[in-house]
Each structure stands twice: as C-alpha cells, then as structure tokens.
Amino acid sequence: MFQLMGKGGLYFVEAILPFKNQNKWDVAELVLDTGSALTVVDTTITDFLGYSSRDAFKISNLDGAAGRSKGYLIKIPIFRCLGFEIKDFVIACHDMNSKLGVAGILGMNFLKHFRMDIDWATGEIYSISKIF
Amino acid sequence: MILFCVSMQSMARKLTWQEMKKKYPNQWVSLINIERGKDGMVKSGVVMAAGPDLKIVTQKLKKDNLPSEMFKYTGHIKYFWGFAKWGITDVPIDG
Numbered sequence: 742m743f744q745l746m747g748k749g750g751l752y753f754v755e756a757i758l759p760f761k762n763q764n765k766w767d768v769a770e771l772v773l774d775t776g777s778a779l780t781v782v783d784t785t786i787t788d789f790l791g792y793s794s795r796d797a798f799k800i801s802n803l804d805g806a807a808g809r810s811k812g813y814l815i816k817i818p819i820f821r822c823l824g825f826e827i828k829d830f831v832i833a834c835h836d837m838n839s840k841l842g843v844a845g846i847l848g849m850n851f852l853k854h855f856r857m858d859i860d861w862a863t864g865e866i867y868s869i870s871k872i873f
Numbered sequence: 874m875i876l877f878c879v880s881m882q883s884m885a886r887k888l889t890w891q892e893m894k895k896k897y898p899n900q901w902v903s904l905i906n907i908e909r910g911k912d913g914m915v916k917s918g919v920v921m922a923a924g925p926d927l928k929i930v931t932q933k934l935k936k937d938n939l940p941s942e943m944f945k946y947t948g949h950i951k952y953f954w955g956f957a958k959w960g961i962t963d964v965p966i967d968g
Contacts, residue, residue, distance in 0.1 A: 840926065
C-alpha cells in the first residue's frame with residue numbers, strides 16, 4: 742500500500758527529479774491533479790536542477806484563476822514517482838507562487854500510464870500497476 | 874568552499890518533522906539525510922537551507938554550494954486553484 746500525503750484538501754506525491762547532466766537527484770512534492778494534462782514543476786526547482794528555457798522545445802500557457810502564466814516544456818531523461826519511472830518525460834516549467842506551498846503538479850501525462858486503486862477519503866493507494 | 878560545506882553539514886543537527894515545522898513555520902526547507910517512518914513519510918532530516926520563498930532557499934544552496942535531497946513546505950497550503958485550461962503554443966521556442 743502507498744500513502745498519499747494529504748495537505749489542505751489536496752494530495753501530494755514525491756517526485757524524484759534528475760539534475761541536468763549529473764548523477765544527482767532532488768525530490769519535490771507535487772499535487773496529484775487529474776485536471777491537469779501535463780506535469781508542472783516550479784521554474785525555481787528546474788533552474789536549481791540546471792535546466793533553463795534553452796532546453797525548451799515548446800512554449801506553454803497555463804490559465805488559472807490567477808490569470809495566465811507563460812512557461813515552457815522540457816524533456817527530462819528520467820522522472821520517478823509512485824515507485825515507477827518514465828524516461829524522456831515532458832514537464833512544463835512555470836513560475837508558481839511558492840508562498841502557496843506548492844512546488845508543482847503531477848498531471849495526466851504521468852498518471853495515464855498507470856492503473857490505480859485509490860481510496861480518495863484516506864489517500865491510500867491499494868494497488869498501482871503500469872499499463873503497457 | 875568544500876571545507877565550509879562539510880562544517881555546515883557536521884554542525885547541522887537532525888530535526889524531526891515536527892521540530893522543523895516549529896523552527897521554520899510556513900517556510901520551504903531543503904533537506905538531506907532524510908529518515909522516513911513506516912508510512913514512508915519524512916520523519917527527520919538535516920535542514921540545509923530554509924526560507925519563506927523557494928527562490929531564497931535555492932539561492933542559498935547555490936551560493937554556499939550546499940547539497941539538497943528534498944524540498945518540503947512546512948506550512949499549510951493556503952490556497953490553490955485548479956487549472957481550468959491548458960494551452961501549448963504550437964511554436965518551437967527557438968522558431
């Protein structure tokens with residue numbers, strides 16, 4: 742069984758992100774959000790890991806209650822989360838208001854690869870398997 | 874610089890998650906030497922940098938060349954909105 746972290750009515754998961762061109766990793770907590778097509782990480786973290794807009798292959802727009810945020814898409818070599826890893830994973834880098842306590846969003850481009858049995862009341866994942 | 878980092882790490886005391894929340898309320902912390910409980914949650918760790926803004930924390934880490942294994946927020950999530958709409962501009966960034 743896997744336990745999601747519940748905070749402020751949201752569930753968070755740990756994502757392991759690689760530093761650019763280094764055999765080093767850092768962990769960030771992302772909000773599990775099935776309403777987001779893509780996985781988003783605060784540019785403060787991606788900058789720290791050594792990525793920049795020079796690594797981008799597309800510009801992205803995020804439209805939320807606070808207005809439009811412009812960012813960019815990058816491909817990271819490996820993305821690890823919920824005990825699985827996906828190679829050449831696309832993340833959207835956007836400036837997020839870190840005072841809100843959110844470093845990013847785990848979106849559907851990760852979640853769509855898995856079958857999960859989640860108890861949304863308790864945040865417990867009873868089973869998770871990769872869909873091939 | 875390396876000596877400075879080593880001394881910073883050896884001086885730093887391992888704190889429990891409860892102690893971190895008390896010492897650094899509503900702040901981002903960068904942790905190393907993380908210990909987890911049976912539930913997989915962070916039980917304790919050594920705080921390398923802390924601040925109310927994540928940018929301040931990463932700047933501190935870069936400036937002092939400190940290691941980091943995890944970023945964590947000690948406060949409550951104040952407000953968060955669902956992202957209503959996604960748009961990806963279909964133009965290469967360098968194009």
